[in-house]
Amino acid sequence: MSSPIRSPDGNWWDNPLASTEKKWLGASIITAVILFGWMFGWMHIGDQNPTGRTYTTSSAQYRKQVAAYKEKATRTEQGLRPAGRDVYIAGLQFGFDGLPVVLEAGREYRVHLGSYDVQHGFSVRDEDDLIQQFNLQMLPGYEWVVPMTFDDPGTYRVVCNEFCGLGHSGMQGKFVVVEGGS
Numbered sequence: 001m002s003s004p005i006r007s008p009d010g011n012w013w014d015n016p017l018a019s020t021e022k023k024w025l026g027a028s029i030i031t032a033v034i035l036f037g038w039m040f041g042w043m044h045i046g047d048q049n050p051t052g053r054t055y056t057t058s059s060a061q062y063r064k065q066v067a068a069y070k071e072k073a074t075r076t077e078q079g080l081r082p083a084g085r086d087v088y089i090a091g092l093q094f095g096f097d098g099l100p101v102v103l104e105a106g107r108e109y110r111v112h113l114g115s116y117d118v119q120h121g122f123s124v125r126d127e128d129d130l131i132q133q134f135n136l137q138m139l140p141g142y143e144w145v146v147p148m149t150f151d152d153p154g155t156y157r158v159v160c161n162e163f164c165g166l167g168h169s170g171m172q173g174k175f176v177v178v179e180g181g182s
């Protein structure tokens with residue numbers, strides 16, 4: 001009787017491959033090769049690739065850009081109101097420079113994401129509906145410009161979802177989205 005823990009009798013390792021086994025091996029090799037090739041197709045077809053553009057920068061350079069942006073923005077009780085469509089946000093241990101920011105619903109902004117020190121996460125979620133959320137990354141040395149439009153007014157929480165040090169769990173900010181034109 002065959003058993004999963006005892007070797008089968010005889011010289012079983014010398015048996016030739018059964019034809020069904022050969023067919024399945026062949027099918028899996030062909031599938032693997034097709035999937036490998038499809039990686040290159042995937043880069044050009046479909047919406048799964050990151051949106052926006054990424055630029056190389058340095059932490060010092062990005063710090064200057066954020067400072068210049070904040071200089072022009074208006075300070076309100078709820079947060080910064082950007083002067084134009086560009087919004088700068090930087091991750092740092094342990095917070096988000098540039099948040100909270102007040103944006104208008106229905107208006108497209110160019111949100112610039114970067115980091116002053118290490119890699120941080122940028123997870124944005126509707127305060128009342130945690131299902132609606134997205135996750136991006138903030139990387140030192142890169143400035144990622146992401147087009148972003150909030151459809152509905154409300155408060156959107158931002159948390160870091162990339163462990164970045166001891167204060168990581170308190171790293172948060174928010175978008176305050178107000179009615180357009182207000």
Ligand SMILES: [Cu+2]
Nearest residue numbers: 160162164168
């Ligand atoms: Cu973090």
